[in-house]
Amino acid sequence: QLHLQESGSGLVKPSQTLSLTCGVSGESISRGVHTWSWIRQPPGKGLEWLGYIHHSGGTYYKTSLKSRVTISGDRSKNEFSLKLTSVTAADTAVYFCARGHISSWYSFEYWGRGTLVTVSA
Amino acid sequence: SSELTQDPAVSVALGQTGRITCQGDSLRSYSASWFQQKPGQAPKLVIYDKDNRPSGIPDRFSGSSSGSTASLTITGAQAEDEADYYCNSRDSSGVVFGGGTKLTVL
Numbered sequence: 001q002l003h004l005q006e007s008g009s010g011l012v013k014p015s016q017t018l019s020l021t022c023g024v025s026g027e028s029i030s031r032g033v034h035t036w037s038w039i040r041q042p043p044g045k046g047l048e049w050l051g052y053i054h055h056s057g058g059t060y061y062k063t064s065l066k067s068r069v070t071i072s073g074d075r076s077k078n079e080f081s082l083k084l085t086s087v088t089a090a091d092t093a094v095y096f097c098a099r100g101h102i103s104s105w106y107s108f109e110y111w112g113r114g115t116l117v118t119v120s121a
Numbered sequence: 122s123s124e125l126t127q128d129p130a131v132s133v134a135l136g137q138t139g140r141i142t143c144q145g146d147s148l149r150s151y152s153a154s155w156f157q158q159k160p161g162q163a164p165k166l167v168i169y170d171k172d173n174r175p176s177g178i179p180d181r182f183s184g185s186s187s188g189s190t191a192s193l194t195i196t197g198a199q200a201e202d203e204a205d206y207y208c209n210s211r212d213s214s215g216v217v218f219g220g221g222t223k224l225t226v227l
């Protein structure tokens with residue numbers, strides 16, 4: 001059974017870098033054919049996709065966030081990470097990691113439980 | 122980037138049929154997926170590739186699409202179907218989500 005678990009700092013100061021990791025168990029992030037995404041949800045609001053890392057290591061980011069987002073993978077730990085630079089209060093959200101469906105990479109089939117990140121001084 | 126528009130709220134009587142729609146230009150080129158989200162939980166995929174159900178999703182959930190509009194239909198709505206529902210699709214900036222629809226089962 002595939003399981004995803006987000007971890008990282010829950011409080012980040014404005015202008016600093018948000019860093020999160022998604023630990024994956026039950027499947028290798030580098031051997032399958034799937035994409036591994038980060039998605040966020042501000043409190044009481046809707047969902048926003050941030051980007052993905054492909055099983056091959058390639059990445060694809062939301063255009064409007066491309067200058068601030070980096071997603072990387074660690075095959076030895078079977079995890080992938082998100083870095084978001086120059087954060088502001090608008091980046092306060094629950095951050096989810098998710099795996100795309102084999103036939104539609106933006107159909108997020110498996111999700112972590114999410115982790116709340118608050119941007120505040 | 123494009124947008125996907127959903128009605129903020131839809132209600133359906135218990136056991137009746139409810140429909141949630143999602144409108145956007147990107148749906149002319151890319152199929153929609155649908156997600157169910159209950160309070161405090163991660164979203165759950167209920168429909169992918171316009172009209173396919175993942176394993177474990179009840180067959181009362183179905184999807185369809187025509188032109189720039191995708192629809193999620195719940196036939197015989199149950200109390201446990203009360204939730205927020207989001208559509209998404211690809212677009213020129215990556216992935217776009219609809220604003221979400223709160224489904225109330227009366």
